[in-house]
Amino acid sequence: xxxxxxxxxxxxxxxxxIFPDRFARGVDPRxxxxxxxxxxxxxxxxxxxxxxxxxxxxxxxxxxxxxQDLGITAIYLTPIFQSASNHRYHTHDYYQVDxxxxxxxxxxxxxxxxxxxxxxxxxxxxxNHASRGFFQFNDILEHGPHSPWLDWFRVTDWPxxxxxxxxxxxxxxxxxxxxxxxxxxxxPDVREYIMRIGEYWIREGIDGWRLDVPFEVKTxxxxxxxxxxxxxIDPEAYIVGEVWSHAAPWLDGTAFDAVMNYELTGPILAFAxxxxxHEDMVGGHDYAPYPAxxxxxxxxxxxxxxxxxxxxxHLAQLNLLDSHDTPRAVTLADGDRGSLCIALFLMFTFxxxxxxxxxxxxxxxxxxxxxxxxxxxxxxxxxxxLLEMCRTLIALRRQHSALRTGEYQTAIxxxxxxxxxxxxxxxxxxxxxNVGMEPVSVAIAELGVALGDRVFGAIERNGDELTLxxxxxxxxxxxx
Numbered sequence: 001x002x003x004x005x006x007x008x009x010x011x012x013x014x015x016x017x018i019f020p021d022r023f024a025r026g027v028d029p030r031x032x033x034x035x036x037x038x039x040x041x042x043x044x045x046x047x048x049x050x051x052x053x054x055x056x057x058x059x060x061x062x063x064x065x066x067x068q069d070l071g072i073t074a075i076y077l078t079p080i081f082q083s084a085s086n087h088r089y090h091t092h093d094y095y096q097v098d099x100x101x102x103x104x105x106x107x108x109x110x111x112x113x114x115x116x117x118x119x120x121x122x123x124x125x126x127x128n129h130a131s132r133g134f135f136q137f138n139d140i141l142e143h144g145p146h147s148p149w150l151d152w153f154r155v156t157d158w159p160x161x162x163x164x165x166x167x168x169x170x171x172x173x174x175x176x177x178x179x180x181x182x183x184x185x186x187x188p189d190v191r192e193y194i195m196r197i198g199e200y201w202i203r204e205g206i207d208g209w210r211l212d213v214p215f216e217v218k219t220x221x222x223x224x225x226x227x228x229x230x231x232x233i234d235p236e237a238y239i240v241g242e243v244w245s246h247a248a249p250w251l252d253g254t255a256f257d258a259v260m261n262y263e264l265t266g267p268i269l270a271f272a273x274x275x276x277x278h279e280d281m282v283g284g285h286d287y288a289p290y291p292a293x294x295x296x297x298x299x300x301x302x303x304x305x306x307x308x309x310x311x312x313x314h315l316a317q318l319n320l321l322d323s324h325d326t327p328r329a330v331t332l333a334d335g336d337r338g339s340l341c342i343a344l345f346l347m348f349t350f351x352x353x354x355x356x357x358x359x360x361x362x363x364x365x366x367x368x369x370x371x372x373x374x375x376x377x378x379x380x381x382x383x384x385x386l387l388e389m390c391r392t393l394i395a396l397r398r399q400h401s402a403l404r405t406g407e408y409q410t411a412i413x414x415x416x417x418x419x420x421x422x423x424x425x426x427x428x429x430x431x432x433x434n435v436g437m438e439p440v441s442v443a444i445a446e447l448g449v450a451l452g453d454r455v456f457g458a459i460e461r462n463g464d465e466l467t468l469x470x471x472x473x474x475x476x477x478x479x480x
Contacts (some may be wrong), residue, residue, distance in 0.1 A: 003253075003312075004252070004253035004310045004312045004313060005253065005312065006257040006258065006312045006313060006315065006316035007208070007235075007236045007237065007238050007257060007316065008236065009073075009074075009120065009207075009236060009238075010074075010238050010257065010258070010315075010316045010353050011315040011316060011352075011353070011404060011405050012073070012398075012404050012405070013073045013074040013120065013353045014071055014072055014073050014074065014353065014354055014355075014356075014394050014397065014398070015072070015073075015074045015075070015076050015122075015318065015353055015354065015355035015356070016067055016070075016072040016074070016075050016076070016355070016356050016358060017075075017076045017077075017078070017320070017323060017324070017355055017356070017357045017358060018060060018075055018076070018077050018078070018358050019055075019078050019087070019324050019358065019373050020055050020056065020057060020059075020060065020077060020078065020080055020088075020101055021052055021053050021054070021055045021086045021087070021088075021100075021101075021373075022047065022053050022055050022358070022373055022374065022375045022376060023055045023059060023060060023063065023358050023375075023376050024055055024056075024059025024060060024062060024063050024376060025043070025053075025054045025055055025056060025059050026056055026057070026058025026059030026060070026061060026062045026102075027058060027062075028056070028058050028102055028106070029058070030105065038052070038054065038100070040052055040053060040054040041053050041054075043375045044375065044378075046371070046374070047370040047371065047373050047374055047375070048370060049086075049370050050086070051086065052086050052100060053086070053375050054100070055101075055375070055376075056100065056101045056102045056106065057080065057097070057101050057102040057106035057107055057109070057110045058102050058106055058109075060075070060077075060110055061106075061109060061110050061113050064113055064114060064117055064119065067119065068117050068119065069391075070361065070387075070390065070391055070394065071391060071394030071395055071398060072119060072356070072394075073118065073119055073120065073398075074119060074120040074121075074122060074207070074353070075114065075119060075120070075121055075122065076122045076124070076210055076318075076355065077121070077122070077123055077124060078124050078324055079091065079123075079124045079126055079212075080097050080098060080101050080107065080123065080124070081093060081094050081095075081096060081097060081098060081126075082096045082097070082098045082099070083098055083131065083133075084131065084133055085131075087324070087373070089126050089180070089212065090130075090131035090132075090133070090179055090180060091126050091130050091131055091134060092130075092131055092133040092134055092135075093134075093135070094197045095197070095200065107204075108204070108205075111204070111205040111206065112205075115205070120207035120208070120238075121205075121206050121207055122206065122207055122208040122209065122210055122238055122240070123201060123206050123208075123209060123210070124209075124210050124212060125197075125198065125209040125210065125211050125212060126212045127183070127194045127197070127198075127211065127212070127214075127217070128174060128182060128183065128212060128213050128214070128216040128217055129173065129174040129180040129181060129182045129183060129216075130180070130181060130183065131179060131180065131181070132162050132163075132178075132179060132181065134181075136149035136152045136153075137149070137152070137153060137181050140153065140155065140160065141160060141162055144158060144159065144160070145158060151184060151187050151189075152183065152184055152187060152189070152190050153171055153172070153181050153182065153183065153184055154171060154172040154182065154184050155170060155171045156170050156171060156172070157170040158170060161178070162178055163178070165178070174213065174216065182216070185217050185218070185219040185222055186219050191219070191222065191225070194226070195225065195226060195229050198226055198229065198230055199229055199230065199233055202230055202233045202234050202237055203233060207234075207236075207237060207238060208237045208238030208239060208240065209230070209237070209238070209239055209240070210240050210241075210242065210260075210318075211223075211239065211240070211241045211242060211256070212242055213242055214241045214242065214243065214250070214256070215241075215243055215250075223241075223250065223255040223256065224254050224255055226239070226255075227239055227254065227255055227256070238257055238258075238316070239255075239256050239257050239258075240256060240257060240258045240259060240260065240316075240318050241255075241256040241258075241259045241260070242259070242260050243256075243259040243260070244260070244262040244263075244285070244286035244287055245262070245263065245286050245287075246263070246308060247259040247308075247309075248308060248309065251309050251310070251313050253310070257313070257316045258313060258316040258317045258318055258352070258353075259317065259318070260318050260320060260323070261317040261318055261319045261320065261352060262286065262287035262320070263287070263305055263308075264305060264317070264319055264347075264350065264352070265287055265289070265319075265320055265321060265322075266287040266288045266289045266301075267289075267293060267298055267301035267302065267305075268289075268298075268321065268343050268346050268347060269289030269321065269329060269332065269333070269339075269343055270288070270289045270290055270291065270292055270293040270297075270298070270301075271292075271293040271294075271295070271297070271298035271342075271346075271418065271433075271435060272333070272339045272340075272342035272343040272346065272433070272435060273289065273292075273329075273332065273333035273334075273336065273339035273343070274292040274293075274339075274435060275291075275292045276333045276334045276336050276339055277289050277290045277292070277332055277333060277334075278327070278331075278332055278334060281327040281331070281332055281367060281368060282326070282327070282332065285325070285326060287326075289332065294415060294416065295412070295413040295414055295415060295416060295417055295418040295435075296413045296414070298413065298418050299410045299413035299418060302410065303410070306408075311351075314351045314352055315351050315352060315404075315405055316352065316353065317351070317352035317353065318352070318353055318355050319347050319350055319352040319353060319354050319355060320347075320354075320355045320357065321340075321343050321344070321347060321357070321360065322357050322360065322372070323357055323372075324357070324369070324372060324373055325369065325372075326372060327366060327367050327368060327371075327372055328357070328359075328360060328364065328365055328366040328367075328372050329343055329360065330360070330363065330365055331365045331366055331367050331372075335365065337363070337383070337386065338471040340360070340363075340386070341386070341389060341473070342433055342435060342471065342472075342473055344389065344390060344393060345393065345431070345433060345457070345473040345475075346431075346433060346473075348393040348394065348396075348397050348403075349393075349397070349403055349420070349422065349429075349431050349475070350408070351404075351405070351408055354394075354397070356390065358376060359374070359376050359377065361386060361387050361390040362377060362381075362382035362383050362384075362386060362387050363382065363383030363386050364376070364377055392456065393456070396455065396456060396475070400426075400427055400429065401424055401426050401427070402422045402423055402424040402426060402427045402428055402429055403422050403429060405424065406422040406423050406424035406427075406428070407421075407422070407423050407424070408420060408421075408422055409421045409423075411430060411447050411448070411449065412432075412442060412446060412447060415436065415440070416434050416435045416436030416438075416440060417432065417433070417434050417436075417440050417442060417468060418432070418433050418435075419431060419432040419433070419442070419447065421449065421478070423478070427477065427478075428449075428477070428478035428480075429455065429475055429476065429477055429478060430447065430449055430451070430475070430476045430478055431473070431474070431475050432457075432459060432466070432468055432473065432474045432475075432476075433468075433472075433473045433474075434468035434469070434470065434471065434472055434473075435471065436470060436471070437470050437471065438470055439467055439468060439469055439470055440467070440468050441462070441465045441466065441467045441468075442465060442466045442467075442468070443464060443465055444461075444464050444465065444466060445464065447466075449478050449480075450478060450479040450480045451466075451476055451477075451478060451479065452476060452477035452478055452479045453476065453477050454474065454475070454476050454477075455475040455476060455477055456473075456474065456475040457472060457473045457474030457475055458472035458473070458474060459472070459473075459474025459475075459476065
């Protein structure tokens, strides 16, 4: 059996997920599409399913200094290709960046500017389905059974009804959404088309692909071929799948490097936020930040997670607290900032690549989609203390290899207190979290470690005990 290999840079990365329409409006230096000519929603108005805010890739470029100062080393962009939706999961043309985002020139400029700062760029690959505006499907709408592209999709009957919900659509679409016709991946021409898209943008300089709903592609060997062809161009390209639950079939070293680690998201939030979680906000999603977990329950979830995959996979997992598909963590926790702080600490000290969803670091709230896709707030609305905490945690992670690739062991899991040790040849650390409403003391002898200096957080040493303040976290160096 071939040893599993994952991109080395990912194991040391800190990701930042950007929903381009909502992050930043930048100035297009070519002035080809002045914003005064576009009917945009007010930036600070509540987001809608249909309207555009006008964020673009030029705006991302202008924010690179902010991201670099925060400590970000990789950006994951939700879809950017030409589309008739603000989220751009309805792809029209996989070779053209949406003109509202700045077109191909803006992506080229972003790749170059990001790479100059040692920041990687990962794009969202929506390869399960296209849109009604996708050329080949649009040709079927125009010419019916006479279209040469019939076998690119799964048409079941005529006439097609692409817009009238009172009639059968008569073609397969993602979760029955007629706006998203599913590709026929068994067609070798479709397969080759998607493979070439993946290859093209890797050659253009992107550093990886996040694959949208890849579990919907049932064609045997499809993702294995995708991996082989991408890695032949760039062996260090990152391939991360959107799989919310147990993902072993894709994580044996032949398909994806990692998945979006919602199986970590759920336990972290269930422990950090406890019974503050709004269960009604996560219905229908395949992750479970409820019921509340105590420390022992959290430790059990973590041990189970480690048992699922190879260690090299764990080091490359994309760890997150929320995304464009979920309520934001702080809103899910009933606005409790303390829950978010504990959750961030647990994520940033865990194996794998932590990912901040844009705005979380400054306290941006948001409930169900589209509310979780609010515009990035102005500076006067930022939670500066939260931002500084994120900056500090990122700096500590980047400074100490043990917090990135060191072994991970649970040190204590009792009541409201969970502790862990991260260790490698260059150093070792003890992390502690108290999710309770009362201070808790822990006997140092119980931990079985030799303590050094406090590195971060609200933790005090009193003789032979450590005391954790209510709803707090702490990190200490170990001397052996």
